[in-house]
Amino acid sequence: MSSEKSVNESSVIATFEAHPRPGANVEDALAMQQHLHEVARNTPSIGEIEGRNWTREDGALMTVYTFKSREAMQEFVRHPDHLKAMQLGKKILSSTRVQIASLDKQTLNTYD
Numbered sequence: 001m002s003s004e005k006s007v008n009e010s011s012v013i014a015t016f017e018a019h020p021r022p023g024a025n026v027e028d029a030l031a032m033q034q035h036l037h038e039v040a041r042n043t044p045s046i047g048e049i050e051g052r053n054w055t056r057e058d059g060a061l062m063t064v065y066t067f068k069s070r071e072a073m074q075e076f077v078r079h080p081d082h083l084k085a086m087q088l089g090k091k092i093l094s095s096t097r098v099q100i101a102s103l104d105k106q107t108l109n110t111y112d
Contacts, residue, residue: 011103012073016063017096024092029061032085039081040065046072046079066103073100 020026030053037051050066067073076082089096 010069012067012070013101013103014065014067014073015099016061016065017098018061018063018089018093019095020059020061021092021094026055026059026061028088029092030055032088033061033063036076036082036085037065039079040067040076043075043079045075049076070102 018029020029033053037049037053040046040049040051047068049068049072052062052064054062056062065073065076067076
């Protein structure tokens with residue numbers, strides 16, 4: 001069975017790829033990711049978002065956020081805790097890559 005989930009036409013997906021510096025405490029970066037997810041979910045102007053975090057085999061830290069709108073994403077980017085995290089990131093990460101895209105369609109497939 002397949003069903004389409006309703007998607008706000010202005011929803012935005014942001015992917016974040018971070019490469020820790022050699023010897024960096026990866027747990028600090030993971031804790032920072034978790035904290036930022038909670039900030040986004042608990043800030044009314046940003047609202048509930050979906051977030052996924054994982055570590056790739058090469059050690060890169062991956063995060064995918066789905067924001068309700070581009071404005072909500074911009075509010076998240078300007079949030080004081082996000083600005084602090086960017087400063088911390090400069091100390092523990094060697095590089096980051098962010099990709100942002102509009103979400104046009106989302107399909108959920110379930111198989112019984």
